[in-house]
Amino acid sequence: MNSAMTDFSIIGKPTAMVDAAGKTTGGGKYADDLSVPGMLIGKILHSPYPHARIKGIDTSRAEKLDGVVAVAIGKDAPNPFGILPVGHDEHALALDKVRYVGDNVACVVAVSEAIAEKALELIDVEYELLPAYFDPEESMKAESDLIHDHKPHNIEKDYHHVFGDPEKGFAEADHIAEARFIANEVTHAAMEPHCTLASFELDPHTGKLGRLTVQSSTQVPYYLQHKLSLVLEMPMQQIRVIKPLVGGGFGGKSEVIPLEIIAAIAARKAKAPVKITYTREEVFWAHRGRPRTIVDLKTGVKHDGRITAVKALVVQDGGAYCSYGVVTILYSGALLGALYDIPNIQYDGYRVLTNKPACGAMRGHGTVNVRFAFESQLDELAQKIGMDPAEIRLRNLLKPPCITVNSLRVQSYGLPECIERTVERSGWKRRKGKLPRGRGLGVACSHYVSGAANSIIRSDMPHSTVNIKIDRDGGVVVYTGASEIGQGSDTMTAQIAAEALGCSLERVRVIAADTDLTPIDIGSYSSRVTFMAGNATLRAAEEVRKMIAAAAAKKMDCAAEDLVFREDVVFKKGSALPIAKRDQLEEVEITQSGASVSGRVEGQILRGSLQQKRKEEGPKEWMTFEEAVVAAIDFHGALTGTGSYAPPPEARGGKHKGAGVGPSPAYSYSAQVAEVSVDEETGEVTVHKVWAAHDCGRALNPVAVEGQIIGSVWMGMGQALTEEMVWKDGMLMNAGLLEYRSPSSVESPEIEPIIVESVDPEGPFGAKECSEGSLAATIPAIANAIHDAVGVRLHESPFTPERVLAALRAKKKQKALNLAEGVDLTSPARFREHGGALWFKGKGPERHPLDPARHEMPAGGAD
């Protein structure tokens, strides 16, 4: 199918999500809605200590409690796992060590949640406490008591990249800005907490466990199947993973979360189906969100606005396990490229382990925090050289098709149009700098991959495969491994199949994400589904269409290539679309079928006989889709097709160490203008409106694209203004949605999504990603707008009222608002300050007198 084609019947039309009915009526089933006969409930015992060795676990008291069926511990399944092949450092249940408050120690299986919770209190664990590390920069100094023995200095991974000649670049610069930016830790806060239901088939004769079925809230069913196989030592074919409806992922379900494996281990031990649903607090402990990131950034520009060099030192507080960490720290560097034309880049990235829950992938994976720093600094530089902030961005555009200095291939590039249209829609030129005091406008840009060109499993396997089967009555079933998680994956699949087959959307049914039924797809993450699973769907549909065309061409006495498939009709190219004739045929069906069951049966017979009659008429000018399908099945015997997608070699990036992360077959682009006001007495920031333009290649479903843009902006605004995980002594102070403050509807500004279509040469119908790229621009757009409003530059997110007020006071040299009042600055290490949150820069906490941690433990090993 030619991507330049524009006359579509389904693509580009606002389309309701195919799974909307179940979700809106409550009829849809999420993992926690499921139950099977004999199902038991699992509850996990979590570590109360941030870093400790397990000397012994005694589960006997718990096992004796009435209603407890089994208690699983680490040695029930000791094999390590992790999402990355280089990061197999997790155990479903701790073997010898716990590494954060909330780490998984044991799992009780009982007949009710209440009994399981009671039993948790009866498990006796003997711990030997170890010094804990909470601040990444402190953690990097560690010599002993490492979090993982094989990671010296608690550094998970560090990369040092030099592209071009940064020193020369800075020497050529007329202005250089240098600053430290900090973006504090945020989490996905998906509506649905993680839930897994695991059940084994039991051999009725021997009582032995057979196949395992796992229904889980996951973005990556195939990775789950793989990791289950590793940990449980079962062949993958013996494991079936089914993804029910998922209530949001945002990256939090894009890897194997301990409960998914624990549920299977527990079910094996209990010999009964086990369901585990995380509490919200457990979701925060499982986390895998965006790490606190310290960015030391230096940028040089010429008088004319051209960027000469960028140097970034990035330290990420990754938590206790690798998770996606190696990928995150690489994205942070790689995606300095591919947005603007930057000739010289130096990047030093450190992913550091600390005794906190693991960070992982979160919407805009790896780019967001560095983008906040970069776009803020670019704003400062524009001011220094007296250039309009929108203009400086236009001065640094790439000239695609091109390969960036760090080997990223850029083809479609809608950034210029994104900037132009947001500037126009927001009245930028007219209003910027002319708003009343306390009100301001800020602009920023961002981009994101449309899936990674190199999969994390390092194989040559296609990233997506899709099968299509068409039945005799023209019903199309698409089998895809792509995971619908609320983003519209199933709808996108149905749209592409229907458009390519020229049939109506109603004919298409999507069976998704069931490892027994659907061919492999590596999952819903890094915004890959539309591009990759979409292309696979398109190819599968084209294959089937060819089969139908071959049969239909015989009936219509023409060449297969001369046939057009559209709106449930197959006709010869050049002839007018005989929709009217098709409708006549269908009208007969409808009038004949009536409402009664017998009438419908008669209608079916009539329809069959009409078709038969038409069959006998001999060669035709046109056929209905159904007729063509019948002809094809008669001709071929069966009507199935398959398609797969693997990114082309040209898109797979360079050869340097770490070059695998960053390359993508296509990049999406975003430009945003935010309008904010700042209350100078309280520091409160109000976002009034955000204009967000996003280049998604082609909007397959414009309402879905707009929804994703609005969602990204809103989520970015949360990180910009209110959301922050606050830590003290390894304790998460706000492990709930009351104190972890995602914006409410009151704070939600008007968001004007602007769709830009650059029509990518390789995307399905030209489409690229649209779900993540817009998030990163929101944070710096707001930061820049705050600067425009009141003249303060915020270097640390979120821009809470106290941070804004402190900055305002510092600028005005008014009575300082000392946010660190009460801190004993002489012994920061003793208080184990970390996390950057302001709330707990005060004294304390002290541990309970009976808490052994209170005595020996000056953490961090610093004193």
Added chain:
Amino acid sequence: MSLPEFKLLRPRTLGDAMGYLAQYAGNIRVLAGGTDLIPSMRQKLFEPEYVLDLRGVDQLRGERRLNDGGVEIGALTALSTIEKSTYLREHFPVLTEAAATVASPVIRNMGTIGGNICLDTRCLWYNQSLAWRKACGFCIKKDGNLCHVAPGGTKCWAAFSGDTPAALLCLNAEIEIASAIGTRRVALRDFYTNDGQDYRKLKANELVTRVLLPAESAGYRGVYRKLRVRGSIDYPLAGVAVAMKRSNMRVDDARVAITAVNPAPILVERAGQILTGKVVNEALAESIGDIAARTAKPLTTSGLTPEYRREMVRVFTKRAVLAAAHN
């Protein structure tokens, strides 16, 4: 998190309720709207043997206008009912304004005025799950003997975080307290102890049944200002209520109360005295803000820094006083 096991008692009359309360005193919790009790029970902050569900006691619901111009409000009256009462809005606006800021609309439909008055004090070290509290070694308010907010101290500093009591203090409200033996009335200002642990003067067999707004407080202009990060859902991080009577531009009488920055809602002493007889200007309002800020003792019980919250008590008080004087 499961609810601990308990027996649910559902009386239909106040007499029955009092009877249960007397019978099971010390081992019973009262449920009015349940918006605070239920999450706290899931966190195992309370594991009573009995829960007394008052929602069937209709006589505790609704507002009743008294002949003298005062109003009686049943303790079970929903916050959303108060928020929408045109009579209260006209005559006691500070109360409707404060009620309208509580949590979110859904919670205001369930939450009651009595529940808001009796709201348990809150602290980030306390309102956490059992597993969480265990990990930090518990605290002085529950299961432990240590305060994480004021280390070394023996007093609990958990913050009183209700919105409406600040408004009620400004209205000189009284509450009626009933027990099996009889009823008594106390001024709301004498109800709280300013100790986070034993935060109210209510015996185990007693129940708050009514709120009484005196006729003398009717017609006061009222303003409530609330510091929170989100415009909805959040508990106050600081709250300021102002009630003011004016003639011409001069203040006849005024009261200022603050909440969420101490273990009790507190009337700001001398504020009324200073304001009375004066024309409010920026400087005067600012001086009231200073007094209010000095009255506040915010600690790390809640989000944002104590320093900032104290500063906001100053700013919000100033703004509330100006708004009451000029609107």
